[in-house]
C-alpha cells in the first residue's frame with residue numbers, strides 16, 4: 001500500500017484512473033470538507049448529506065480540473081456552492097430558522113457529538129467553538145478558509161467575490177474580534 | 187454645513203473619495219478654522235493608521251505581504267513595543283484557531299468513501315469485483331451435490 005502521498009500527487013494519479021488513489025483522496029479530504037461545512041452551517045443538520053454531495057461532485061468532475069495544484073481552492077468552490085445552495089433552500093422554507101437566529105445558535109454546542117467525541121471538548125475548546133460560530137458570516141467564512149483550509153488571500157478573494165484588500169481587512173478584524181473574546185484563553 | 191455633517195464626510199475626505207473639488211476645499215478651510223473638527227480629523231487618521239497596522243501585521247503572519255512591506259513590518263515589530271504586542275496577540279489567536287480546527291477535523295470519524303463510491307457505481311472499480319455471488323454459487327452447488335449423494339446412497 002502506498003500511503004502518505006500528497007494531495008496533489010493523489011489528484012494526478014486519480015485523474016489517470018488510479019482508483020486506489022481516488023479512494024485515498026476521498027478519505028484524505030472528507031474530514032476537512034465535513035468540518036468546513038459544519039462551521040459554515042453552524043449546526044449538524046444535513047452536514048453528512050452535504051459532505052457526501054460535495055465528495056460526489058468532486059469525484060465526478062475531477063477529470064475537468066486542469067491544474068492539480070489548484071485542487072484545494074477548486075474543492076473549496078464546490079463546498080461553498082453546496083453551502084450557498086443550502087442557504088437558498090432554507091430561505092424557501094419558512095419553518096426553518098434563519099442563519100443568524102440566536103436561539104438556534106445557542107443550542108449548537110450541544111448538537112455536536114454525533115461524529116465528534118464529546119469528551120475531547122475542554123472548556124477552552126467549547127469557548128473557541130462558540131466564538132467562531134458567533135462571528136458574523138463574512139468574517140467566519142474568511143477565517144474558515146484561512147485557518148482551516150489554508151487558502152491564500154488571492155484564493156479567498158476569488159472564492160468570496162471580493163478583492164485582496166477586503167480579504168486582508170476581514171481576516172485582521174476577525175482575528176481582532178477573536179483575540180478580544182478569547183483573551184482569557186491565550 | 188454644520189460640524190456634524192463635516193465629520194460624516196471626513197473619512198471620504200481622507201481617502202480623497204469625495205470627488206468634489208469644491209467640497210474638498212470647503213472641508214480643508216473648515217478644518218483650519220474649527221478645533222473640534224480638526225481634533226476629530228486627527229483621531230480618525232490615527233484610527234485608520236492603527237487599523238492599517240493591524241491589517242499589515244495580520245497579513246505578515248500569513249506571509250501575504252510584498253517583500254518590501256514584509257521587511258517594514260519586521261522592523262516595526264523589532265523596534266516598536268505596541269507593534270510587537272499586537273503581533274504576538276494576533277499570532278497566538280491565529281494558531282489557537284488553527285489548532286482548534288485541526289483537532290475538530292481529526293475528530294471527524296465518519297467515513298463516506300464506501301457510500302459515495304457505491305452511489306457513483308464505482309465500488310467495483312475501487313474495491314475490485316466482489317466474490318460474494320461466486321462463493322454463494324459454490325456453496326449451493328456443494329449442498330445440492332451432497333443432497334443428491336445422500337439420496338443416492340441411502341435411497342430415501
Ligand SMILES: [Zn+2]
Pocket residue numbers: 188189192216220221222223224
Ligand atoms: Zn467643525
